[in-house]
Amino acid sequence: MNPQAAAGQLHTGNTAIVAFLVFVLVTLAVTYWAARRMHSTEDYYVAGRNMSALQNGLAVAGDFIGAAGFLGVSGLIALAGYDGLIFCGSAVAAFLLMMLLLVEAVRNLGKYTFADVLMYRLQSPTIRVLAALSALSLVMMFIIMQLVGAGSLVGLLFHIPYHIAVIIMGLIMLVYVLFGGMLATTWVQIIKCVLMMIVALVVAIMVLAASGFHLGAVFNAAAAHNGVGVLAPGKFLTSPLETISLGLSLLGVAGLPHVLMRAYTVPDARTARRSLFVAITVLTVFYFLIVIVGYGAMSIVGSGVIRGVERGGNMALPLLANHLGGEAFLGFVAAIAVATILANISGVLITGAATLSHDIWVSLVRHGKAGPGEQMRVAKIATVLLGLIGIVLGILFRGQNLAFLVGLANSVAVSANLPVLILALFWRRLTAAGAITGMVAGLGGSLLLIYLSPLIQVDILHKAAPIIALRNPGIIACPLAFVLAIVVSLATYKKADGERFTEIQRRMLIGA
Amino acid sequence: MSTQPGNSGNSVVATTAAVNAEAIRVVALRRSRVAWLLTVILLVVYFAYLLLSSFAKGFMAIQVTSGITVAIVVGFITIIVPWILAWIYLNWANKHHDAACDRISREKTS
Numbered sequence: 253m254n255p256q257a258a259a260g261q262l263h264t265g266n267t268a269i270v271a272f273l274v275f276v277l278v279t280l281a282v283t284y285w286a287a288r289r290m291h292s293t294e295d296y297y298v299a300g301r302n303m304s305a306l307q308n309g310l311a312v313a314g315d316f317i318g319a320a321g322f323l324g325v326s327g328l329i330a331l332a333g334y335d336g337l338i339f340c341g342s343a344v345a346a347f348l349l350m351m352l353l354l355v356e357a358v359r360n361l362g363k364y365t366f367a368d369v370l371m372y373r374l375q376s377p378t379i380r381v382l383a384a385l386s387a388l389s390l391v392m393m394f395i396i397m398q399l400v401g402a403g404s405l406v407g408l409l410f411h412i413p414y415h416i417a418v419i420i421m422g423l424i425m426l427v428y429v430l431f432g433g434m435l436a437t438t439w440v441q442i443i444k445c446v447l448m449m450i451v452a453l454v455v456a457i458m459v460l461a462a463s464g465f466h467l468g469a470v471f472n473a474a475a476a477h478n479g480v481g482v483l484a485p486g487k488f489l490t491s492p493l494e495t496i497s498l499g500l501s502l503l504g505v506a507g508l509p510h511v512l513m514r515a516y517t518v519p520d521a522r523t524a525r526r527s528l529f530v531a532i533t534v535l536t537v538f539y540f541l542i543v544i545v546g547y548g549a550m551s552i553v554g555s556g557v558i559r560g561v562e563r564g565g566n567m568a569l570p571l572l573a574n575h576l577g578g579e580a581f582l583g584f585v586a587a588i589a590v591a592t593i594l595a596n597i598s599g600v601l602i603t604g605a606a607t608l609s610h611d612i613w614v615s616l617v618r619h620g621k622a623g624p625g626e627q628m629r630v631a632k633i634a635t636v637l638l639g640l641i642g643i644v645l646g647i648l649f650r651g652q653n654l655a656f657l658v659g660l661a662n663s664v665a666v667s668a669n670l671p672v673l674i675l676a677l678f679w680r681r682l683t684a685a686g687a688i689t690g691m692v693a694g695l696g697g698s699l700l701l702i703y704l705s706p707l708i709q710v711d712i713l714h715k716a717a718p719i720i721a722l723r724n725p726g727i728i729a730c731p732l733a734f735v736l737a738i739v740v741s742l743a744t745y746k747k748a749d750g751e752r753f754t755e756i757q758r759r760m761l762i763g764a
Numbered sequence: 765m766s767t768q769p770g771n772s773g774n775s776v777v778a779t780t781a782a783v784n785a786e787a788i789r790v791v792a793l794r795r796s797r798v799a800w801l802l803t804v805i806l807l808v809v810y811f812a813y814l815l816l817s818s819f820a821k822g823f824m825a826i827q828v829t830s831g832i833t834v835a836i837v838v839g840f841i842t843i844i845v846p847w848i849l850a851w852i853y854l855n856w857a858n859k860h861h862d863a864a865c866d867r868i869s870r871e872k873t874s
Contacts, residue, residue, distance in 0.1 A: 341842035348846040352799040468831030483833040484825035485817035492818035499814040536847040757792040762869045
């Protein structure tokens with residue numbers, strides 16, 4: 253990154269600050285409103301299960317299109333062209349997977365977390381511990397990644413020192429979650445999602461207008477700048493095995509605990525299904541727009557300029573907004589980019605708090621015997637604890653190469669959570685021992701393979717060559733988890749396990 | 765959270781439970797079949813896209829019309845197909861699956 257170029261190219265000015273302050277004020281008002289309606293842990297964790305399909309759908313979509321989707325994917329397309337599209341198709345596919353296989357059953361079997369689902373199916377405290385560990389590690393990885401990103405982004409856009417930015421963002425997140433719970437978190441996410449769709453739509457229309465509303469002309473203009481290679485695969489994803497492994501790992505989104513948790517914020521499984529359709533519709537439209545925006549940035553701003561401001565291409569959309577709509581529009585886009593991080597870390601934090609207090613404290617330590625007052629107290633302590641740990645780690649990880657966290661998070665989601673969850677819902681013969689083996693294999697395998705990969709061996713330890721030349725271990729860890737869970741289940745299966753499955757099926761279909 | 769599975773006191777209840785278990789199995793099986801059929805279609809399209817991107821780079825670079833390559837078409841198809849499948853599932857579930865589930869809950873309560 254070149255700070256001079258940044259200062260020259262990205263003059264966000266007062267619009268950005270005003271727009272961001274308006275966002276914060278509105279969302280704090282929402283938090284105040286939500287706080288007055290919050291009476292129970294059910295209100296705190298899952299917004300009293302009162303969200304509508306449209307509201308939850310927008311929030312689910314918003315959960316996914318964070319800074320990575322908004323700035324990252326458009327930037328990747330602006331730099332590498334076609335290969336960036338892998339992140340578009342995979343997102344929509346992952347949410348369809350969740351809609352078809354998971355969301356209704358998860359809604360009907362669980363209470364607050366996906367660990368509830370596995371616990372109800374397998375009745376083994378060990379599986380709850382493992383699911384909670386997996387969820388907590390994902391929560392921490394997401395908070396760190398987002399806060400470190402926020403620190404640099406706010407620095408780049410508002411010229412605020414890194415650690416101040418991280419502390420401000422972390423504190424606003426804590427206020428949303430601590431006082432407004434899931435209700436405030438969901439509304440922050442909805443507001444952000446709508447704003448982001450508006451920005452994507454406006455920028456895409458401006459790009460199309462610049463090409464005479466001719467889609468082919470947008471691509472031709474990009475090819476004229478960077479060569480026709482940008483309209484075909486190959487500039488960023490060079491190894492077939494890596495491409496397929498990344499493609500598989502990206503489907504792990506369907507097993508992310510903070511996305512699954514939103515299934516509990518609606519009244520029933522039918523609403524959960526409808527909300528997933530809303531989310532998929534939003535994502536489909538969004539990624540069409542982002543493809544146009546990405547290619548538009550390539551030709552209108554130019555890859556060289558984008559890379560000059562920030563090496564990863566994350567500033568492609570803000571630069572394009574500046575070019576097309578001037579400084580005021582850039583300010584608006586910058587404010588939304590920062591707002592999206594706030595919305596996303598809040599959603600992740602409440603999931604972490606629910607896991608720590610509901611799964612670990614209430615269920616495992618207190619064996620479900622905690623009163624409502626204690627539950628709420630523990631939930632809030634967990635929120636503050638996780639929030640503060642996140643802020644401290646966010647400051648400590650400044651300037652670190654966190655690519656390994658992205659790889660690790662994808663791999664854990666696709667190989668620790670997804671296989672066991674799918675088997676638990678669809679396979680009569682799954683046993684607790686099989687599920688435990690599968691989860692341990694998914695978690696341990698992901699950690700080990702990431703450690704052996706270029707992300708740690710070359711990027712962090714500066715070795716000449718990695719032990720395994722695979723940046724996305726999903727292609728190994730996910731099948732491994734499936735196979736081990738199946739083999740151990742077959743070896744330990746007893747008739748009683750299968751008999752219980754009929755009750756599970758009944759409850760998956762019609763609820764408690 | 766207050767279900768008590770297998771708590772059948774007399775034979776009448778037991779028979780109803782058995783009929784109900786059979787109905788549950790049928791509805792669950794039908795839902796699985798639909799969901800997995802759509803999942804397989806999704807995975808075929810998605811992995812076809814990944815494989816084409818990895819192994820058929822020359823084919824993907826062909827321009828269909830000015831500016832639109834096969835790759836762009838395939839990329840857009842990969843984004844739109846999940847939405848179409850979601851729409852099919854939503855309509856099937858709203859129309860057929862929910863009615864079947866309602867029958868099971870009525871039998872359970874009657």
